[in-house]
Amino acid sequence: MNKKHALIFVTITVFLDTVGFGIIVPVLPQYLTEVANASLSEASALSGYLVVSYAITNFLFSPLLGGLSDSLGRRPILVVSLFFYSISYLLAGFATALWVLFLGRLLTGITSATYATANALIADVSPAEERAQNFGLMGLAFGLGFIFGPALGGIIGAWDVRAPFFCAAGLAFINCSYGFFFLKETLSRENRRPFEWRRANPWGAIKQVGRYPLLIGLLGAVFLYNIGHHVYPSNWNFYTIEKFSWTPWDVGLSMAFVGVLSAIVQGGLIRIAIPKLGAVNCVYIGVFSAVIAYIGIGVSTTDAEIYFWIFVSALAGLGGPAITSILSNQVEQNAQGELQGILASIASLATIAGPLILTQTFTYFTSDQAPVYLPGSAFFVAAAITLIALLIFVVKIRKLPKESLTAKKV
Numbered sequence: 001m002n003k004k005h006a007l008i009f010v011t012i013t014v015f016l017d018t019v020g021f022g023i024i025v026p027v028l029p030q031y032l033t034e035v036a037n038a039s040l041s042e043a044s045a046l047s048g049y050l051v052v053s054y055a056i057t058n059f060l061f062s063p064l065l066g067g068l069s070d071s072l073g074r075r076p077i078l079v080v081s082l083f084f085y086s087i088s089y090l091l092a093g094f095a096t097a098l099w100v101l102f103l104g105r106l107l108t109g110i111t112s113a114t115y116a117t118a119n120a121l122i123a124d125v126s127p128a129e130e131r132a133q134n135f136g137l138m139g140l141a142f143g144l145g146f147i148f149g150p151a152l153g154g155i156i157g158a159w160d161v162r163a164p165f166f167c168a169a170g171l172a173f174i175n176c177s178y179g180f181f182f183l184k185e186t187l188s189r190e191n192r193r194p195f196e197w198r199r200a201n202p203w204g205a206i207k208q209v210g211r212y213p214l215l216i217g218l219l220g221a222v223f224l225y226n227i228g229h230h231v232y233p234s235n236w237n238f239y240t241i242e243k244f245s246w247t248p249w250d251v252g253l254s255m256a257f258v259g260v261l262s263a264i265v266q267g268g269l270i271r272i273a274i275p276k277l278g279a280v281n282c283v284y285i286g287v288f289s290a291v292i293a294y295i296g297i298g299v300s301t302t303d304a305e306i307y308f309w310i311f312v313s314a315l316a317g318l319g320g321p322a323i324t325s326i327l328s329n330q331v332e333q334n335a336q337g338e339l340q341g342i343l344a345s346i347a348s349l350a351t352i353a354g355p356l357i358l359t360q361t362f363t364y365f366t367s368d369q370a371p372v373y374l375p376g377s378a379f380f381v382a383a384a385i386t387l388i389a390l391l392i393f394v395v396k397i398r399k400l401p402k403e404s405l406t407a408k409k410v
Contacts, residue, residue, distance in 0.1 A: 006125050006186045007137060009179065010118045013078065014141035016175040020089065020168035022149025022255060026248035027157035027164050029237050034161065036098055041366045044238040046098070048359030050105050051234060055351030057109030062344035066116055071195040073185040074121040079176055084111035086172035093165035109348075116344035123328055124186040131328055135321035136270040143262025143317075146255050154252025215330055217396035221389045222323065223346050225287060228386035229316075230354030231294060232258075235362050235378045242366055243375045244303060257307065261314035270318055279322040280397055286319020287390040294383035298376030323393075326400065358382060 024031075032043035069077045084107055091104035118138065126134045153164045240246040240254065273282050293313035300306045328339065358378040364370055365377040 005182075005184070006121060007134060009183050010121050011137045011141045013082070013175055013179065014118055014138055015145045016171045017082070017085065018142050018145025019149035019152070020085065020171045022146050022259075023153035023156075023164040023168050023171075024089075024092075025233070025237055025255060026150055026154040026252040027161045029241055030157075030248065031161050035095060035101070040238065040242060041363050044235070044359050044366075045363045047238070048234060048355040050101060051230075051355040052352050053102050054105040054109040055348045055355075057106050059345050059348030059352065061110050062116055062348060063342065065111075066120070066339075066342070066344065067195055069117050069120055070187070070193050073187045073192070074117050074124065075179065075183050075185045077117045078121075078183070079179045081111050081117070082172055082176035082179060084108060086169045086176060089165050089169035089172060093162050093169060119324065119328075119343075120339075121186050124188075124191070131325040133271050133274060133321075135324045135328075136266045136274075138266075138321070140263055140267030143259045143264070143266055146259030146262060148256070148259070150252035150255030150259070152252075154247075154249040157248045157252075214396070214399055215327060217392055218323070218327065218400075219342070219346055221392035221396065222327075222343065223350050224385050224389035224392070225290075225319070226347050226350030227354040227357065228290065228294065228382040228389065230351065231358050231378050231382035234355040234358045238359075238362060239375055239378070240306070242362075244306070254306070254310065258310055258314070261311060262317050265314050265317040266321065270321055273318055274322065279326050282318040282322035283326070283393055283397065284319075284390070286316045286322065287386060287393060289313060289315035290319070291383050291386045291390065294379045294386065298379030298383070300376075326397070330400070 028047060029040060029043055032038060032046050033040060036043065036046055038046060065077050065081070088104035088108040091100055091107070095101050095104070119135065122134045122137070123131065152167070156163045156167065236255070237251045240251055244250075246254075270282070273285075277285070289312055293309050293316065296309035296312065297306060300309060324343070327343070358381060361378045361381050362375065365372070365374040
């Protein structure tokens with residue numbers, strides 16, 4: 001019962017967290033143009049800087065929180081993280097200057113352990129043969145959150161551009177309260193390890209991967225894959241507004257469609273695909289689908305084409321849980337939090353590089369200085385980077401122990 005309740009809680013946690021994020025995406029371009037008095041192209045660059053400010057602090061502090069979760073347990077880290085999420089959204093809702101927005105992003109980055117700690121919690125309560133499917137719950141929650149969040153943001157954002165930020169703050173606080181009052185600790189005392197400062201900084205944590213040399217190449221591929229994936233949160237709203245003149249409602253509706261497909265893939269299809277095809281094939285299918293979807297979206301000329309490529313991109317959802325489960329099966333049970341902290345740091349590094357590369361690409365190729373007007377340029381860059389990641393996956397996965405790659409073990 002504790003296992004079932006923990007999985008329900010972590011699914012709800014990621015769902016509400018994603019709703020909170022998704023609810024502000026449709027209004028972000030208009031919000032930034034108003035607060036910063038900037039053009040749409042300039043606002044895209046600003047959004048990239050905001051993401052990077054979050055990512056830098058998240059990169060620095062994720063290993064610390066991952067180590068603390070291995071030492072103190074998952075529950076207190078999740079609760080504190082969610083509390084500061086609510087504070088950051090409140091700051092954004094009241095902001096009248098850019099520095100307030102950056103303060104909120106920095107604060108969130110320092111305390112943001114939701115996904116890393118949630119994954120560690122899943123590893124706590126899941127036997128090896130169920131991990132890939134249970135990691136897929138993160139994708140299910142993410143997908144459901146992106147059904148309701150952007151749609152809700154498009155509706156209430158049409159009423160007031162700041163209203164979505166206050167709704168996001170309320171959802172985060174409800175989530176925090178739920179965890180505080182109802183979540184039981186999932187990490188048993190015998191599986192905890194003493195906290196060590198040398199392993200609680202990003203460089204110290206990454207050095208621990210040296211104990212698993214076969215993972216280094218895979219983690220590099222994860223880094224590149226994450227960079228490419230940032231084309232969606234960093235560019236989707238700006239790209240569709242610039243090229244197709246979409247409204248916040250149109251943006252929210254498209255993201256809700258993404259959420260529906262993601263929920264289908266990661267909430268249902270992955271539970272069939274992993275046992276039938278194996279984790280390795282799911283990684284290959286997922287990453288390749290991402291590559292061709294990026295190219296397709298970048299060359300689209302109609303709304304119908306965009307929605308077709310959204311459908312293709314949904315298959316990319318098979319890759320994330322599969323590679324996470326493969327990596328998880330390579331480390332000891334008492335190092336799951338550390339591994340997730342390492343993955344969070346890598347994701348944060350990608351969040352530093354990805355938005356900078358992709359938003360600046362969009363800004364440049366939609367500016368007057370561009371040699372050619374190419375609003376889809378960021379998607380082409382994402383496709384090239386992700387293709388490199390796919391090639392690395394193919395080479396490195398073959399070197400892992402076969403017993404950790406079979407459907408029965410992931």
